[in-house]
Amino acid sequence: MADHGLARLIAEHQRKTRDSYRDIAERGGDALKKTMVGALATTDRPAMPKPEVLEALAHALGLPVEQVTLAAAESAGHAVPPEVHVYRERVPDSDEQVIMAGYERLSPDKRKALLALVKSMADDV
Known part of the structure; x- marks a missing residue:
């Protein structure tokens, strides 16, 4: 495995x-x-993927596209200013990944119900 x-x-x-x-x-x-x-x-230094590939990979990994884009730019050898490194360390934990992966398989009605549940629970916090 490459280390980037x-x-x-x-x-x-x-x-x-x-x-x-x-x-x-x-x-x-x-x-x-x-x-x-x-x-x-x-690949040790992959070429920078096209935007649609970055978006698809971010979706597949359950990560923000900004985080995947930053990782791809650094992996391809591009200099990334320190002020954009906010996305570097944030990787969803396994519970978040399970939730996001499960969300993709829900019907539109079930997505609406889940959203309503999350909103009501977040209001209690």
Whole structure:
């Protein structure tokens, strides 16, 4: 495995979810392919992916697109100003990843019900 930010995000996701490259690619939709996920995770200095690939990968990993974009830019060897490093360390814990992965499989009605539940519970905090 390569040792750069994007590879670490993918590996961390796999460790928490046991997802394969294929699982990640399927969750990302048409813009993401299994070989692409594998290359991003194992190539020492991958090329900067296209925006649609970054969005699909962020969706598949359950991470903000800004965090995935930053990791990809650093992995490709681009200098990233320190002020944008706010996204570097934030990786959702396993509970958040399970919730986000489950959300993707819900029907629109169930998504509305879940949103209402979360809003009501957040108001109690």
